[in-house]
Amino acid sequence: MLSTRLASLRRMQFLRSWEAILFVLFLITLFYNSARAPAYLTVENQINVFYLYAEKIIVALIMTFIIINGEIDLSVSSVMGLAAGILGRMIELGYPGELALAAALITGLLCGLWNGLWIAYGRLSSLIVTLAGMIMFRGLVWVLVEDRSITTFPDWINNMGQRPILGPFPLSLLIFFFLLVIAYIVLQHSAFGRYVYVIGNNREVARFSGVKVEAVKLVLFIASGLISALAGVLYTARLGAMRASTAEGFELEIITMVLLGGVNIFGGSGTLLGVLLSILLILNLRNGMSLSNITLQQQTGVIGALLIFSVLVPNLANRVRAELNRRRFARLAAERAALAERKEVKAETK
Amino acid sequence: MKFITRILRPEQVRELVTLFLIVIIVLGFGTLLKDYYTGRTFVRVSTSIAIIAVVAMAQTLVAITRNIDLSLGAIVGFCAFFLGVQLSYHHEIGPVPAALIAIAVGTAMGMINGLIIAYGRVPAIITTIGTMAIYRTAIVLYSAPEGGIVSAHRLPMWARQFASWSIFKVGDLDFRVMVGIAIAVVILIQLMLTYLPYGRRLYAIGSNPEAARIAGFPAQRIVFIAYLIGGALAGLGGYLFLLQYGNLMVLAGVGLEFDAVAAAVVGGVNIFGGTGTAIGAFLGATLIGTLDYSLRRWPAISEFWRNAILGLLILLAVATDSAIMARLRSIWARAAAARTAEMAEAKARSMPQA
Numbered sequence: 001m002l003s004t005r006l007a008s009l010r011r012m013q014f015l016r017s018w019e020a021i022l023f024v025l026f027l028i029t030l031f032y033n034s035a036r037a038p039a040y041l042t043v044e045n046q047i048n049v050f051y052l053y054a055e056k057i058i059v060a061l062i063m064t065f066i067i068i069n070g071e072i073d074l075s076v077s078s079v080m081g082l083a084a085g086i087l088g089r090m091i092e093l094g095y096p097g098e099l100a101l102a103a104a105l106i107t108g109l110l111c112g113l114w115n116g117l118w119i120a121y122g123r124l125s126s127l128i129v130t131l132a133g134m135i136m137f138r139g140l141v142w143v144l145v146e147d148r149s150i151t152t153f154p155d156w157i158n159n160m161g162q163r164p165i166l167g168p169f170p171l172s173l174l175i176f177f178f179l180l181v182i183a184y185i186v187l188q189h190s191a192f193g194r195y196v197y198v199i200g201n202n203r204e205v206a207r208f209s210g211v212k213v214e215a216v217k218l219v220l221f222i223a224s225g226l227i228s229a230l231a232g233v234l235y236t237a238r239l240g241a242m243r244a245s246t247a248e249g250f251e252l253e254i255i256t257m258v259l260l261g262g263v264n265i266f267g268g269s270g271t272l273l274g275v276l277l278s279i280l281l282i283l284n285l286r287n288g289m290s291l292s293n294i295t296l297q298q299q300t301g302v303i304g305a306l307l308i309f310s311v312l313v314p315n316l317a318n319r320v321r322a323e324l325n326r327r328r329f330a331r332l333a334a335e336r337a338a339l340a341e342r343k344e345v346k347a348e349t350k
Numbered sequence: 351m352k353f354i355t356r357i358l359r360p361e362q363v364r365e366l367v368t369l370f371l372i373v374i375i376v377l378g379f380g381t382l383l384k385d386y387y388t389g390r391t392f393v394r395v396s397t398s399i400a401i402i403a404v405v406a407m408a409q410t411l412v413a414i415t416r417n418i419d420l421s422l423g424a425i426v427g428f429c430a431f432f433l434g435v436q437l438s439y440h441h442e443i444g445p446v447p448a449a450l451i452a453i454a455v456g457t458a459m460g461m462i463n464g465l466i467i468a469y470g471r472v473p474a475i476i477t478t479i480g481t482m483a484i485y486r487t488a489i490v491l492y493s494a495p496e497g498g499i500v501s502a503h504r505l506p507m508w509a510r511q512f513a514s515w516s517i518f519k520v521g522d523l524d525f526r527v528m529v530g531i532a533i534a535v536v537i538l539i540q541l542m543l544t545y546l547p548y549g550r551r552l553y554a555i556g557s558n559p560e561a562a563r564i565a566g567f568p569a570q571r572i573v574f575i576a577y578l579i580g581g582a583l584a585g586l587g588g589y590l591f592l593l594q595y596g597n598l599m600v601l602a603g604v605g606l607e608f609d610a611v612a613a614a615v616v617g618g619v620n621i622f623g624g625t626g627t628a629i630g631a632f633l634g635a636t637l638i639g640t641l642d643y644s645l646r647r648w649p650a651i652s653e654f655w656r657n658a659i660l661g662l663l664i665l666l667a668v669a670t671d672s673a674i675m676a677r678l679r680s681i682w683a684r685a686a687a688a689r690t691a692e693m694a695e696a697k698a699r700s701m702p703q704a
Contacts, residue, residue: 129665256479
């Protein structure tokens, strides 16, 4: 009896959680889209919806870790660009593609190391370090490729981004699913994941409980650099071309995906499930808007508004609830006081 | 040392260091480049700093309260567009009413940010990422009937010539009106931060929000007003932007918010609130502007190195800041303690023995 009541209570809590709201919104967009375009719910189309945003959602996974850890990485899009630049420039100079690919990934790793060292051991704010990184790495891309565009990629690199390699799935989506599973296990079922949360909640407390705060932060930023570089390579392979402005401005949408998923910007809380639902919602929303001929820029505006409302509405609701509670208590207190007074009057007349 | 601690504050030492760096850059490039010390260099550098400096003031105000505004570039862009479209249809609008229009639009946009951040209690970074997207969309929608552009030849005559108006000339040095406006804004904001109770409260909220709340400061209203003033400054920035460039595309002002953060941070404004001065942010903007122009002129390296070096500069500025400022402050605190002890001793000695 009690256990079933507890279970139902827990269900209720899930219904009131942010994940549930995202899920309902996702279902609404899904039904709306499939009602408008009958072909929407086919496997090919769904894969296509994901395919166009594959690189952003890959980076969103590591960004989730970093924001839960109480930091931010604004440099991801520039690292994507720099990795693409290294890949393109080396291929242009006649190096074999495999070598260029490895160099691109190592570059990303080094960028992450650079950011991570300043943040973890220099104890500087990640907002500034990665802002500087964003400007600096983008500058290096300009130095590398100047204002040309590079399109001379070998076939296998183009195929890597543009052909399905396993069943209907292109490589970028397979990598996304693989990383999603890894990220879920690491974040929600490993000691490292717990450290990420603990540090995000309170760096000092984490240090006193023996967590190696600096090491965890360094690992996160190195991983962020490496994964961003991987995403940059995949993006280049998908487009079959790169310019110095490749992936510029992507950081904002990536961060939006994470924050809309209910991850606290100040660190310490958030789930991968929430981020996954927010990714699903954003992709469906964008696709639905595209079906209605709403331009990309307007879609971005809508998602910006959604981001603000996702924090504003619960805040306001909490405040209204607190005000209602206060009034109820005031009323109760007044009733009690009136009751006590009546008793007193009765006692006096006796 | 004693003398220095008496006449300067640590922040002023920081500003002197920035000034020193600017002088070094100017002297260094002066020997490297031919024709560097000319009026042309001064005009180029000073006008390019003007817009950044005004926007950096907005960023400084909100950064002091431990907030950030990533929508500033979009506000500047929208105000420039709005004014540009209005001026292409209404040639009768003069320079001053035009400035007021841009400032009013900017204030309205800052008000939206401020309402959501201060009263809706949404973190500033989330709010301004969101409003940045919204304001950019607003630019696209608003300029769509114009084909997404404002072109200089449709603006009234005064608007086309504004950028070359000068206040005074000393030989080759041409001191432009735009630069005068920017410097006036910097001085006003600095005076406000130093002498007005409102300005001091910004620091109080930024350095310890909890203490400020307990002390009874209307923190929400103070932050709200900071965004309001920030929006107004961004509006003024939009005015200068339109008059400087004349031709606008929908990407106008993209990245300006990051330039403003960079200028403020290089000038010693702490992104985590509580410290920073308007003069410092202005010097930061000057340092970046000078370096930027000089690097472009330097044939030894490609002009594309500009951003790579700028990023490194920001990082080094913050790193040295965090390493040195804490030490400077402790030296100053010790000196102040020594002074009070000395004074107490002198007082005790001068008192008649009982």
